[in-house]
Amino acid sequence: MLLHSLFIFACSMALALGASLQQVPNFGSNPSNIRMYIYVPDRVAANPAVIVALHPCGGTASQWYSGTSLPSYADQNGFILIYPETPNMSNCWDVNNAASLTHRGGGDALGIVNMVTYTLQKYTANPARVFVMGFSSGGMMTNVLAGSYPDVFAAGSANSGTAFACFAGSASATPAGPNQTCAQGQIQHSSTEWGSFVRNSYPGYAGRRPRMLIWHGLDDTLVRPECAKQALAQWGDVLGVSFNRNVAGVPSSQFTQMVYGDGSQLQGFFAQGVGHAPMADVGLMLKFFGI
Ligand SMILES: *[C@@H]1O[C@H](CO)[C@@H](O)[C@H](O)[C@H]1NC(C)=O
Ligand SMILES: *[C@@H]1O[C@H](CO)[C@@H](O)[C@H](O)[C@H]1NC(C)=O
Numbered sequence: 001m002l003l004h005s006l007f008i009f010a011c012s013m014a015l016a017l018g019a020s021l022q023q024v025p026n027f028g029s030n031p032s033n034i035r036m037y038i039y040v041p042d043r044v045a046a047n048p049a050v051i052v053a054l055h056p057c058g059g060t061a062s063q064w065y066s067g068t069s070l071p072s073y074a075d076q077n078g079f080i081l082i083y084p085e086t087p088n089m090s091n092c093w094d095v096n097n098a099a100s101l102t103h104r105g106g107g108d109a110l111g112i113v114n115m116v117t118y119t120l121q122k123y124t125a126n127p128a129r130v131f132v133m134g135f136s137s138g139g140m141m142t143n144v145l146a147g148s149y150p151d152v153f154a155a156g157s158a159n160s161g162t163a164f165a166c167f168a169g170s171a172s173a174t175p176a177g178p179n180q181t182c183a184q185g186q187i188q189h190s191s192t193e194w195g196s197f198v199r200n201s202y203p204g205y206a207g208r209r210p211r212m213l214i215w216h217g218l219d220d221t222l223v224r225p226e227c228a229k230q231a232l233a234q235w236g237d238v239l240g241v242s243f244n245r246n247v248a249g250v251p252s253s254q255f256t257q258m259v260y261g262d263g264s265q266l267q268g269f270f271a272q273g274v275g276h277a278p279m280a281d282v283g284l285m286l287k288f289f290g291i
Contacts, residue, residue: 018042019075021065021083028114031106032094036115037061037083039071040123045078047126049291050119052082052112052153054134054141056278057092057174061085064138069282077291080123084112092174093141096167100141103148103202108141113149131289132210133157135278136223137173139215140166143231146210147198147238155289157213159280160223163231165197175222185226194230195237209238211265213288217274225270232258232268239265251281 024036051074055064061083065071074081086093086108094100099107120127132153134142139161146156147164166182167173173182181187189197199205212235216228236242241261250257251269258268267288271279 021062023061024115024118027118030111030114031099032086032088032108032111034108034111035061035085035087036118037065037085038119039065039074039081039083041071041074041078041080043075043078044080044123047124049077049079049129049131049289050082050116050125051079051289052084052116052130052132052134052145054084054093054112054132054138055091056134056136056138057090059091059138064135067135067278068280070133073282073286073291077286079129079291080119080125082112082115082119084108084115089172090174090176092137092172093144094173095137095140095144095162096170096173098168100144101148101165101168101197101201103205105148109145109148112141112145113152116152129154129290131155131157131291133159133280133285134161135159135280136161136276140173143212143234146212148201150202150205150209151207153210155211155213157215157280157285157288158231159215159278160217160220160228160276161214161231162223162227163194163197163234164201165194166227166230168197183223183227185224185230187230189230191233191237194234198234198238211239211288213267213269213280213285215269215271215280217271217277217279219273219275220277222276228268228270232260232266235266236260241265251284
């Protein structure tokens with residue numbers, strides 16, 4: 001009987017000690033009432049890196065926590081993961097609103113940035129090593145955050161997303177909304193115009209810009225691969241790097257890697273035979289981030 005109780009006690013201790021996804025109720029100003037979840041590994045590194053991981057439309061923090069191998073990398077490498085969650089617009093991020101497209105303008109973007117500030121303070125994390133990644137609506141929001149908060153994010157990885165400001169002027173940014181002009185790749189701008197949307201979101205900013213990875217499936221009909229080309233044109237203009245070369249088979253056989261400049265600032269990845277799906281290679285992404 002005693003042994004049995006001790007066994008149960010030991011098991012519940014083991015469960016209690018394992019890191020898990022936790023909600024943080026009060027992280028600071030939250031203009032659009034979104035939610036913060038965090039994953040802090042048991043062995044967190046000193047001065048750790050922070051990665052914001054953004055769910056797709058219809059998704060949740062816990063869905064996206066299970067959706068990639070990032071948590072197990074966090075266990076190995078000691079970085080912290082923030083999983084924001086939006087209950088609005090069919091759980092899609094507000095990539096269409098001027099507030100999020102403006103530095104410190106409010107919206108989901110400011111709420112997410114305040115989650116980062118909270119995490120940097122609470123865990124003495126490294127402000128020079130804050131990154132953002134996401135899929136679909138989360139990929140769109142990755143480009144939005146990298147655009148309007150270049151002072152916060154060192155690098156980003158957008159999977160099946162759209163360029164910064166692609167949805168500007170649309171009443172919503174959901175796959176069910178009446179306005180699919182952006183998602184269908186039909187917004188026409190020059191590279192300089194795309195780049196100016198980013199520059200104009202934070203006038204006078206002259207610091208470094210986030211380094212970017214852009215991933216897209218060539219068979220995606222929900223968010224067309226054209227959207228990734230627009231994002232690459234935008235970041236090429238903002239970062240001042242031009243297309244250099246295609247490399248077949250990186251990171252695996254179905255991909256073509258597009259290298260801009262020497263590849264340290266901007267790379268694109270187009271996957272053959274892949275539709276609207278998360279495909280970003282997490283190992284490659286972390287290497288690019290410098291983790
Ligand atoms: C999200 O929903 C909350 C609660 O209904 C609301 O206060 C907030 O304005 C909404 N945000 C957006 C961006 O729609
Ligand atoms: C549809 O959205 C685009 C931005 O994605 C915007 O430029 C356009 O004005 C919108 N059209 C309508 C009819 O609202």
